[in-house]
Amino acid sequence: MAHESQLSNPAFYSHYQSLRLRRHAHGILEIVMSGEGANRSGLSTANAQMHRELAEIWRDVDRDPDVRVALIRGEGKGFSAGGDLQLVEQMATDFAVRTRVWREARDLVYNVINCGKPIVSAMHGPAVGAGLVAGLLADISIAAKTARIIDGHTRLGVAAGDHAAIVWPLLCGMAKAKYYLLLCEPVSGEEAERIGLVSLAVDEQDVLPKALDVAQRLAQGSQTAIRWTKYALNNWLRSAGPAFDTSLALEFMGFAGPDVREGVTSLRERRAPDFPAGDL
DSSP: OOOGGGSSSGGGTTTOSSEEEEEEGGGEEEEEEOGGGBOTTSOBOBOHHHHHHHHHHHHHHHHOTTOSEEEEEOBTTBSBOOBOHHHHHHHHHOHHHHHHHHHHHHHHHHHHHHOSSOEEEEEOSEEEHHHHHHHHHSSEEEEETTOEEEOOHHHHTSOOOTTHHHHHHHHHOHHHHHHHHHHTOOEEHHHHHHHTSSSEEEOGGGHHHHHHHHHHHHHTSOHHHHHHHHHHHTHHHHHTHHHHHHHHHHHHHHTTSSHHHHHHHHHHTTSOOOOOOOOO
16 A cells, blocks of 8 residues: 555545555545456456455545545556456355445445546556446546456356446447447457447557546546536436346346356366356
C-alpha cells in the first residue's frame, strides 16, 4: 500500500492490502489492483482479499471529502485476471464462502453504481473477472486498443452474473452482449470502442496518460453538475437491478452444480471443458 502521507484521509484506507492507493493533485485517487496478488502470468488475480477490497473501496471513496475522482487500473501485464481458482473451489464446496462472495459481488456492482464520485478506468492487456466489473461499470472507461476484454463465466460453467446482465446490453446491445457472453469470446479494446462497450480506445502507452487527463478534467469541473449527471444516468443501471439480481443468483447457484467442477479442472489442465449433457 502507498505511504499514508500520499493519501487523503488515510484512516479510510489503512486496511487495504491488495489495492495500492495514491493521491494526485485536484483530488484524484488512483487505485491500483496490485501485482502482489498476481498469478504466474503477472496479472492481478481476484483472490479473497482482492475481491473483498474491490467491493468495499467505493464506499470509502464516496465518503472521503478530499476525493473528487477515482481512477482504477491494473499493473504489469494487464488490467486484471479472472478469479482465483482456489477461491472458486471453496465457493463450490463451502456454502458460507459462497454466500460471502455473493454478497461481495452484489456490493461491488451496486457500490460502483452508487458511488457519487466519477470513476475512470484504464484497461490494458487482459481484463477479466472482478476487476472487469469496475472497468466496465466505470463512468468513463479507457482501454488499450490491444486490450482483451473477456467475460469468462460460461467457460467456467456458471451463468454470466457479476456486471454482465446489468450493463453489457445497455452498452453494446443485446445481440453483441449475447454473442460475447454466451461464447466467452474476447473483445479487443478497439472492437470494444466500436461497439460501445468502452468509452475510448487508445494506443497502450497512452492509456494511463489519457485516463489521468480525463480524471483531471472531471476533478476540475463542477462537482455538483458532474455528480448529479452521473446519478441521473445511473438510474438506467438501477432500473436493471432485477435483471442483475437474477443473473447473480443463477451464477451462484451454478457454483453449487457439477459444471463448475469441470470448468475448474479444465482450466487447471489447460484444455477445453467437456461439460455433461443437461436437461434443465
